[in-house]
Amino acid sequence: MKLEDAEEIISWRYEEPYQIYNNESTPELIQEMLNNYYTVYGDEKQIIGFFCAGNSAQVPNDFYSYSESYLDIGIGMRPELTNKGLGTEFFSFVLDSMNQIFGDVELRLTVTSFNQRARRLYRKFGFSEDVIFIKGSTEFIIMNNGTLNYRERTI
Template sequence: MELYIDKMSTDAATDILNWRYDPPYDFYNNEQTSEVISEMLAESYFSVFDENKELVGFFCAGSSAQVPNESYTYSQGFIDIGIGMRPEFTGQGNGTLFFTAVLSQIDTMFEKRSKRLTVAKFNDRAIRLYEKLGFSREAEFVKGSTVFIVMVKVEVEV
């Protein structure tokens, strides 16, 4: 499968906001509101399509990828990444190809800077993927009833 990345469109944002995940991943289900669509149409959200132009996922970069909280401070010097994959494609071994394409695009956009992501602690599948691709656990924090893990991938300057 080849993947292509494009700016987020209204159609793609609407599609993404209607995705429904099975428990416990239903934590990632979103509500479709004009505010959320407006945020997704901002510069930091991108769609990921396959060779058939089917939307398979999305990613965002920058502060949109951070989880607002009161105990962990997101330091400068990292590019924050958030990703999401169409529910039908999750849990089937597609994550490596998908996230590798996202990381490659992030490196192109941000000149291979150190990266950071925040993931719900229960999401073992995603954590395994992130560790496989070089991310390590940096911190944990609680927001509401959810524990989050902050993971980083430090790029060494050559």
């Protein structure tokens, strides 16, 4: 990810109840994005979304300990493109990209429980709901696709 991509993505604002996905610009977040995030561009070189992997895709909390058996993934789509039927194509591209970068690995993602759109999309791609935890006033669901063991593939 390039600096200008990170700055643009941080400026995105989602409407309620999705405002939990809004970010505030900090030097630490910018650095994390530059080191661990990938930009997804559309046909006209417009940013349509992003994805990340590993610790950057995890939701820090006091209740659930992320095991190393999975590769965590996180995604985000430009707010004005959400809820327009583009999720399948976008997520398919992300999964294909992840496969090219990391190989055929077992994936895990964390999603807010209220985000029914995302949960339906993930289930469509074979992810199943595994663990629920609460951080603050938000309930999160851990989902995985149960393919291969990430750590076994990296040894």
